[in-house]
Amino acid sequence: MPQFDPAFFAPQLFWLAVTFITLYILMSKVALPKIGAVLDERQRKIDDNLDKAMQLKAEAEAAIAAYEKALAESRAHAHSVIKEASERLAKQADERTRELSAKLAEQIKAGEVRIAAAKEQALANVRDVALDVAGAAIARLVGTSPDQGKLESAIAAALKENGQ
Amino acid sequence: MANPIEQFKIKPIIPLEVAGVDVSFTNSAVMMVISVVLITAFLTLSVRSRALVPGRWQALAEVFYEFIAGMLKDNVGQEGRKYFPFIFTLFMFVLFGNLLGMIPGAFTYTSHVIVTFGMAIVVFIGVTIIGFARHGTHFLRMFFPEGAPIATAIILVPIEVISYFSRPFSLAVRLFANMTVGHIILKVLGGFVVSLGAFYVIPGIVPFAFLGAITVLEFGIALLQAYVFTILSCIYLHDAIHMH
Numbered sequence: 511m512p513q514f515d516p517a518f519f520a521p522q523l524f525w526l527a528v529t530f531i532t533l534y535i536l537m538s539k540v541a542l543p544k545i546g547a548v549l550d551e552r553q554r555k556i557d558d559n560l561d562k563a564m565q566l567k568a569e570a571e572a573a574i575a576a577y578e579k580a581l582a583e584s585r586a587h588a589h590s591v592i593k594e595a596s597e598r599l600a601k602q603a604d605e606r607t608r609e610l611s612a613k614l615a616e617q618i619k620a621g622e623v624r625i626a627a628a629k630e631q632a633l634a635n636v637r638d639v640a641l642d643v644a645g646a647a648i649a650r651l652v653g654t655s656p657d658q659g660k661l662e663s664a665i666a667a668a669l670k671e672n673g674q
Numbered sequence: 675m676a677n678p679i680e681q682f683k684i685k686p687i688i689p690l691e692v693a694g695v696d697v698s699f700t701n702s703a704v705m706m707v708i709s710v711v712l713i714t715a716f717l718t719l720s721v722r723s724r725a726l727v728p729g730r731w732q733a734l735a736e737v738f739y740e741f742i743a744g745m746l747k748d749n750v751g752q753e754g755r756k757y758f759p760f761i762f763t764l765f766m767f768v769l770f771g772n773l774l775g776m777i778p779g780a781f782t783y784t785s786h787v788i789v790t791f792g793m794a795i796v797v798f799i800g801v802t803i804i805g806f807a808r809h810g811t812h813f814l815r816m817f818f819p820e821g822a823p824i825a826t827a828i829i830l831v832p833i834e835v836i837s838y839f840s841r842p843f844s845l846a847v848r849l850f851a852n853m854t855v856g857h858i859i860l861k862v863l864g865g866f867v868v869s870l871g872a873f874y875v876i877p878g879i880v881p882f883a884f885l886g887a888i889t890v891l892e893f894g895i896a897l898l899q900a901y902v903f904t905i906l907s908c909i910y911l912h913d914a915i916h917m918h
Contacts (some may be wrong), residue, residue, distance in 0.1 A: 513854065520697060521698045521700055522783070522786055522792075526783075528706075533713060533763050537717070541717035543864045548728075548817055558742070588680075
């Protein structure tokens with residue numbers, strides 16, 4: 511076998527050394543740094559994009575939080591406005607009701623006073639008429655006019671008896 | 675039938691002699707130079723565009739880079755990064771030697787034991803120097819496992835010494851033998867195809883089918899042996915750096 515012929519050892523070892531060292535230098539100085547740079551650059555770009563994505567996500571989350579806060583605030587504001595309005599309206603209604611009832615009470619009172627006066631008047635009129643009628647009747651029946659004081663007390667008693 | 679050994683013959687192309695030593699430029703040297711040119715062209719031209727999304731060639735170059743980088747990281751660790759260019763060169767040189775040898779008529783320099791031994795002995799000496807440089811005389815503990823009873827030293831130390839010194843030979847012979855045997859089988863089967871097929875077409879098909887299958891297998895072996903040579907170098911490097 512030619513593999514075991516020592517005559518071919520030296521030239522093969524020599525060219526192995528030459529080519530291998532050349533390849534080593536080419537790899538370590540040219541090819542590998544180039545490929546490594548490409549890979550690093552890709553990794554860096556990927557990391558950059560990931561960072562950017564994270565940042566955008568954080569921004570989006572902040573925007574959502576701000577929006578939700580604004581929403582909650584406006585909702586609270588609307589709530590307070592509604593509450594205030596309804597309180598004010600309730601107060602107004604209360605006041606008006608009270609005013610009206612006071613007025614009505616006053617009118618009722620005035621009416622009662624008027625009714626009492628009219629009643630008194632009416633009663634007085636009844637007594638006068640009774641007095642006159644009784645006086646005239648007695649004068650016609652007896653012939654003499656009755657004692658005015660006695661007649662008055664008798665009529666008052668009669669009126670009292672009838673519950674007037 | 676052609677002699678299956680003939681394909682391994684060294685043919686001087688430019689006879690050279692330096693200081694009485696024959697350093698002729700041979701067919702073996704031609705293939706080594708072609709390997710260097712192809713490897714360099716492939717790895718530099720493919721990444722020339724520095725594409726963010728790699729094309730086919732760039733992806734392949736990146737696969738090789740990351741494959742060897744990963745192998746070195748898994749087997750040696752962070753300290754191995756220094757030796758990445760060497761391991762990478764070793765892998766590509768062996769791989770291209772094996773693969774270019776599959777071209778019909780081409781010479782396979784990895785089928786020569788002196789070439790594989792040349793690389794193996796560089797790995798062996800390099801690893802030994804790294805071991806002594808890192809651990810000093812403590813590196814000799816390699817030959818006697820930690821915790822073993824002292825009485826076993828008389829058996830263990832010679833075994834460890836022999837196994838350590840047989841490393842370059844096993845490394846060299848494994849690659850050389852695989853490539854040589856593979857190429858002899860291909861040649862013999864090819865001879866069968868010609869000699870049988872010349873007279874009878876049908877019997878010629880049988881060795882031809884075998885030849886096709888063995889060719890596929892040989893491509894697999896070409897890749898596998900390059901991988902094995904490299905990973906064993908990584909493991910030896912690991913031993914030298916971390917000691918078992």
